Amino acid sequence: MPHELVEPLSRSSVEAMHATVPVPRGKSFWLWRFFAFAGPGYMVAVGYMDPGNWATDIAGGAQFGYMLLAVVLLSNLMAVVLQxxxxxxxxxxxxxxxxxxxxxxxxxxxLTLWAICELAIIACDLAEVIGTAIALKLLFGIPLIAGALITALDVLLVLLLLKRGFRALEAFICALLATIFICFAIQIVLAAPPVAEVFSGFIPSPEIVTNPHALYLAIGILGATVMPHNLYLHSSIVQTRAYDRSEQGRRQALRWATTDSTVALTFALCVNAAILILAAAVFHSRGMNEVGEIEQAFELLSPLLGAGIASVLFAVALLASGLNSTVTATLAGQIVMEGFLNLRLPDWARRLVTRGLAIVPVIIITALYGDAGTGKLLVLSQVVLSMQLPFAVVPLVMFVCDRQRMGSFVLPGWLKIISWLIAAVIVVLNVKLLLDTFSG
Structure with missing residues (x-):
């Protein structure tokens, strides 16, 4: 298109990395194929356990016990299909x-879809800024505003990783994910939640829809779990594998890519559920239903669990979560700008603009309401993310149901029905949230 601005692909552009990761050819051992395709799913899974999830999961567990585990499970199943x-x-x-x-x-x-998606990325970035800044404060005593400003330097980390290749980026992501998992595994062992109550929480309750406060948190969990920018991200980074671009090669690549994302999102489900279970077992069981902020949870975990390491593990996992989300949000921002506008900016410039737009609200809210205001801002950012979902999900489902576009890869009938049902659930829940919000 003549009116679009086009620049040559930079070395760190995601599109420039397509088909750069080798995969085994011929009749190679299945495990080698699995490892060759493993990576994009875990980068996507990062967005399903970012700091925004923490605020909604902690608030949900503290207020309603294990009840919202059903929402975590449903959101994850929807995410598996959509990814x-x-x-x-x-x-x-x-x-x-x-x-x-x-x-x-x-x-x-x-332009409209791009603007909506950029708003979602800013909301996601907002959660990362708050989460990382809180983690820096809890671990090192750095003031919240200073911590928020420090997060602007993450662009250097992203650029360094991208220069080392896509596999280096994936290895960094997986190392931090393993850190998060280990930290929460230890905390769950310390909390020792009742197994029967935990499993009962995965059964949906009507109160989730009838209780406005539960619904607000439920949609926040949905927005924190199924992230719109992850759909843009995943559709691009799966192409980094150097699979055979024939029909047979694409079918094999699709099978392994789906396996990769399903395994990774199951891992994310365990982490998200662990956060909510921890809040329910430690806070809700003691009648501490008002705990809804990350800093409150940090201060209370060690005294209530009787283990000084509990709070430290919590903060370390939070910092790892914030760093991880930083990398994937940067890539998603590149993909969205390049894809919608065919406009390529230097990585540092694009990242600093987005991060700057996220830092400003944090500084303003902290100045006006103190550190406590950031917790509410964190939950609100996840609801904003949920509001953007239909604008990514509906086009995605339309495209994969289009035989002319997809050819033999068009969705089978049963999967079309499931996909449109998921899209409908997302739209209906968001409409109900809007009506409840404006009706007070």
Whole structure:
């Protein structure tokens, strides 16, 4: 398109890294194939356990016990389906979700979708800024505003990792994910939650929909779990594998990519559930229903569990979560801007603009309401994310159901029904939240 600004692909552009990660050819051992394709799913899973999840999961567990575990499970199942659709679109067409939107829609529509997606990325970045700043304060005593400003330097980390190749980036992500998992595993052992109550929490309760406060947190969990920018991210980074671009090669790549994302999101489910279970076992069981902020949880965990290491583990996991989310949000921002606008900015400039837009609200809220205001801002950011979901999910489902676009990779009938049902649930829940909000 003549009115678009196009720059050559930089070395650290995600599109420039497509087909750069080798995969075994021929009849190689299945485990080698699994490891070759493993990585993109874990980078996507990062967004499903970022600091925004912590605020909603802690508030949900403290207020309603194990009841919202059903929402965590449902959100995760929806995420598994949606991320498999994103992988299918990228592998089948060679175009990510943002590029597909640019191909299908007029420029005004694309600009609108891009603006909405950028708002979602800023909301996600807001959660990362708050989470990382809180972790720095808890571990090193750095004031919240100073910690928020320090997070702007994360662009250097992202650039360094990208220069070392995509596999180095994935290894960094997986190392931090392992840190988060170990920290929460130890805390769950210390909390020793009642197994029967935990399992009963995975059974949906009508109160989730009828109680406005539960619904607000439920949609916050949905927004924190199924993140719109992850759909753009996944549809692009699955193409980093150097699989055979024939139909058979694409089918094998789709099978392994789906396996990768399903395993990774199951891992994310365990972490998200662990956060909520920890809050329910430690706070709700003691009648401390008002605990809804990360700093409160940090201060109370060690005294209530009788283990000084509990709070430290909590803060370390939070810092690892914030650093991880930083990397994936940067990549998603690149993909969205390049895909919708075909506009490429230097990585440092694009990252600093987005991070600057996220830092400003944190500084303002902290100055006006103190550190306590950031907890409410964190939950609100996840609800904003949920509001953006339909604008990513509906185009994605439309594209993968389009035989002309997908060819033989078009969704089978049963999966079309499930995909549209998920899209409908997301839209209905968001409409109900809006009505409840404006009706007071």
């Amino acid at each position: 498999s659709l994103a992988a299918r679109l990228g592998i089948a067409t060679g175009r990510d979700l943002a590029q597909s939107c640019r191909d299908a829609y007029s420029r005004p529509v694309n």
